[in-house]
Amino acid sequence: MRYLKFTLALILCWWPFMVVHELGHIVSGALSGATIDAVELRPWRLSHTMLSGSRWPLADVWAGPIVGCLLPLLLLAFPLGKAQVAAAFFAGFCLIANGAYIGLGWIGPYGDTAELFRHGAAIWQMILFGIVCFAGGILIWYRLDRQAEDFPNRPPT
Numbered sequence: 001m002r003y004l005k006f007t008l009a010l011i012l013c014w015w016p017f018m019v020v021h022e023l024g025h026i027v028s029g030a031l032s033g034a035t036i037d038a039v040e041l042r043p044w045r046l047s048h049t050m051l052s053g054s055r056w057p058l059a060d061v062w063a064g065p066i067v068g069c070l071l072p073l074l075l076l077a078f079p080l081g082k083a084q085v086a087a088a089f090f091a092g093f094c095l096i097a098n099g100a101y102i103g104l105g106w107i108g109p110y111g112d113t114a115e116l117f118r119h120g121a122a123i124w125q126m127i128l129f130g131i132v133c134f135a136g137g138i139l140i141w142y143r144l145d146r147q148a149e150d151f152p153n154r155p156p157t
Contacts, residue, residue, distance in 0.1 A: 103130010
């Protein structure tokens with residue numbers, strides 16, 4: 001049952017993760033004077049934002065994964081009661097997903113990773129971002145799991 005809940009939580013995190021990631025591109029694009037040509041946010045497709053005329057195209061590309069990690073982490077600063085566990089799970093998911101996407105994306109550049117290369121990002125930057133974010137997400141999930149194990153009257157799963 002625990003694995004079923006975990007799988008369902010992953011599925012439920014997918015679309016909000018894409019929304020937060022694309023929000024980073026959109027906000028950065030708006031701040032850099034870009035025109036937002038299109039935003040793709042259907043849950044069954046990989047999301048993307050098409051910008052044109054940006055003064056800082058590299059910053060606009062980086063803003064997706066950076067905001068996609070920082071905004072969910074920011075939620076953890078607020079007392080959310082019973083939703084705190086869900087927020088922490090979502091933050092961990094966003095860190096892991098963005099970290100894997102950027103950190104491994106240099107292997108077969110697609111989407112943001114292809115754009116990062118096109119605008120001058122270095123492989124080491126992408127790998128470092130990936131390691132830091134992925135490790136941070138795993139740490140959040142590890143702490144959640146440890147808290148659940150330490151709960152004295154936890155029902156069996």
